[in-house]
Amino acid sequence: MATIADVAKYTGLSSATVSRVINNYPHVSEDKRKLVHDAMKELGYFPNTSARNLRNRKTNLVAVLIPRLTNPFFTLILDGIERVAEANGFQLIICQTKSSKKKEIDFLNLLQTKQVDGVIFTSIENEWELIQPYTAYGPIILCNEYHHDATVPMVRLDQVQGSYLGTRHLIEKGHTKIAYCMGSTSGLSIDRRRGFFKAIEEAGIEMKSEWIFRDTYTMEDGKRVFQQILQLSDRPTAIFTGGDEVASVMVKEAGRRGLHVPGDIAILGFDDQPIASLIEPELTTIYQPGDEIGARAMTVFIECLNGIRERMSQSVIELPLSLVIRDST
């Protein structure tokens, strides 16, 4: 492969001048500029990115942490991130954590070794105190999931409001026994729970601890939890799920058992994924603009890189959620 030195030799110029042409600097005469361009074409020259990265101390690479590539809500976020990244000349490295604390931390090594200019988290497995030390190495942005004590910019959705809206909707439909599928210890999960209980308490409804279910993320989880719910002696008449996939599986399972949705049991989704309006009955759900927060997060990231935004102190961009009423409630 041809190097800049080859181009310099071929044109009889110095590598400095060739570099100036490549980077479109001023103070290069038109004839030399053309000479260099012709030589680059003639020799099949392409600047070596590793060399540039080393010298420029910048890689134009961003690591995006995502729990699972096969989760449509997270790929929607990724899509939003990608849109802004590509418009600004950044490439994305995908880091699938599979919800592993260890992997999450391991990926931060990319930042320490300067392989990426920064990191965007779309989910968080570890406590903030374990992640915080890494903020010294470059911008870290939280997108979607968050910790209340995080000392970095976060782009998030108003989970309290979202789950409050959904729960109130269920209550208005007459439900007083509502099962709740809980997430992790992240700020997102805490807030979602907060909104749920806010609506419950406002309505003066009593909540049983056996109606609360942990770790309900995947379709398998949904199936399992739904079975558990059916076996309860004092059975809930509505279910607040953590996501549309779980909700879809529950609707499916209900149908398989001859239970009518929402007549026998109402099911509320979360996300408003495409699947929500494809299944029968269509899912009532909370619309989460995943692509929007992804795009915002990438924008915030660029602001941090350019020093326009403080990268090591907390700042919050919060977007509202909205209830989409369909036929499952």
Add this chain to the structure above:
Amino acid sequence: MATIADVAKYTGLSSATVSRVINNYPHVSEDKRKLVHDAMKELGYFPNTSARNLRNRKTNLVAVLIPRLTNPFFTLILDGIERVAEANGFQLIICQTKSSKKKEIDFLNLLQTKQVDGVIFTSIENEWELIQPYTAYGPIILCNEYHHDATVPMVRLDQVQGSYLGTRHLIEKGHTKIAYCMGSTSGLSIDRRRGFFKAIEEAGIEMKSEWIFRDTYTMEDGKRVFQQILQLSDRPTAIFTGGDEVASVMVKEAGRRGLHVPGDIAILGFDDQPIASLIEPELTTIYQPGDEIGARAMTVFIECLNGIRERMSQSVIELPLSLVIRDST
């Protein structure tokens, strides 16, 4: 940030010895080894990846071209690629082409500038003659979509067999008027069409050109094409779709219009995505092991890098497809 020179100075050793310790080379005494490790920890040293990449002429980065991140079948492939990549110390750069010929070619620049060690295509927009010149710059692997004249390794699924199985199934169900949703000019689309017509011709069925529809990829496309089908005077009684999303939308649309599936119109999917078994009626479809071909493609890629496999001549790994019979046919 500390550099290798800092560690050398701190320990009183040369950077060569430090480098040997970092890379676990033999012929370094145990005490120096420990000395260096302690110093690295003390100084908070991490090797700079750009510098290593430059020197080693290797980035451990692979570009993966994918039409849309929000398409579950492609993220399934990505998941398979990621599994093998991560097990072998490679990172993935996602390149969303959005089915644009120009973007596809633009991403190959990553290969020319040596930002990545190679490229895996999961879809192909351009003709092979336009891509071929780039094979000079590094391994290019085709995964899923392919061109028959490609001069690189390909990992693919037996599309002829898959569409043949599906079409024969429709014919066995008594259908003689079958609409066909066509793809592009890639080898995959050609073969899928080949399998379809093989079954049609074997059965001695007459095919009308107005039953053939182009560019049916997205849910919007599905809706549009379904409407067109309903308006035909000589209406097909079955539809061969290009994917489960399109099929799902069609099932939905049929329901909305009071048409019974499969009674009034049978609908055959492709891929066997999760959605296939969530909608009502469940989709009969062709199971495509996306993660499997992804994993194989990444394995093949590594073989090419290691010189175990010829990277600039055609080789084919083909996996079989299978029919999953459910309730939409």
Add this chain to the structure above:
DNA sequence: CCCCTCTTTGTAATCGATTTCATGAAATCG
């Protein structure tokens, strides 16, 4: 004790760009 091999370490070149500084030529100004 001498010669040879093996281990351990260092010096300096190298990977391929960018950029500072220096220099001479050309343009501008009063």
Add this chain to the structure above:
DNA sequence: CGATTTCATGAAATCGATTACAAAGAGGGG
């Protein structure tokens, strides 16, 4: 017309690692 900018270009340092080669010291055999 002389002084001062501005323009165009090159030499060489630099980014931060890896590695070929050299050299010194340790150990072994005869």
